[in-house]
Amino acid sequence: MIRHSVMVGWADAPIKRYVDDARLQLTVLMHPSGQVLAQHGFQRRLDVQTACALSAAINATAVQLGLLIDGAPFTDLHYAGTVRQLYLAQIPIAAGTLVLLSVFDDESSLGIVQLYLDELRATLAASAPVEQEGPPALAEDFERDLNTNLAALFGRP
Numbered sequence: 001m002i003r004h005s006v007m008v009g010w011a012d013a014p015i016k017r018y019v020d021d022a023r024l025q026l027t028v029l030m031h032p033s034g035q036v037l038a039q040h041g042f043q044r045r046l047d048v049q050t051a052c053a054l055s056a057a058i059n060a061t062a063v064q065l066g067l068l069i070d071g072a073p074f075t076d077l078h079y080a081g082t083v084r085q086l087y088l089a090q091i092p093i094a095a096g097t098l099v100l101l102s103v104f105d106d107e108s109s110l111g112i113v114q115l116y117l118d119e120l121r122a123t124l125a126a127s128a129p130v131e132q133e134g135p136p137a138l139a140e141d142f143e144r145d146l147n148t149n150l151a152a153l154f155g156r157p
Contacts, residue, residue: 010124010127010128010129011029011037011038011124011127011128012038014120014123014124014127015027015029015038015040015120016040017120017123018116018117018119018120019040019041021112021116021119022102022104022108022112022113022115022116022117023104023107023108023112024040024041024102024103024104024108024113025041025084025103025104025105026039026040026041026042026051026101026102026103027039027040027041027100027101027102027103028040028042028048028051028052028055028100028101029091029098029099029100029124030052030055030056030098030099030100030101031098031099032056032059032060032096032097032098032099033056033142034049034052034053034055034056034057034142034146035052035142036048036049036052037098041103046149046152049145049146049149050149050150050152050153051101052101053146053149053150054153055088055099055101056099058077058088059088059090059099062074062075062077062088063075075089075090076088076089076090077089078110080110083105084103084104084105085103085104085105085110086101086102086103086104087101087102087104087110087113087114087117088100088101088102089102089117091120091121091124091125092121092125093124093125093128094125094128094129094130095128095129095130098124100117100120102117
């Protein structure tokens, strides 16, 4: 059974519509630090946290590499695997930039994901609060959770 949960109410309807329209298997909307704002399709909390930690690191790396190589950050990244593809994108809103990880298979395509991502960007930019309410971007136990999740991911106790 696929679960759909959202941590911020303003992203609920846009994320659900994006998932349905683009025919995604997994997606997570996060703060650039890796804090989950909304997610769809993950079965375990550890999987969501691990995906967010790795996506945040990839996004930060891509931004810095883009600045070094081209003078502008790399903002959208695509990887086509043999069974699944992923698309990591930045979502600009008034309060800053969010990161979105989308995972899809042959039920969708890169073009469809990009088409509906443009709609999602516009919707989230219009519906996101100017100032984020809620917990700080980095929770008190963020580093501990990150280390625990990375250790679990790489099979270390």
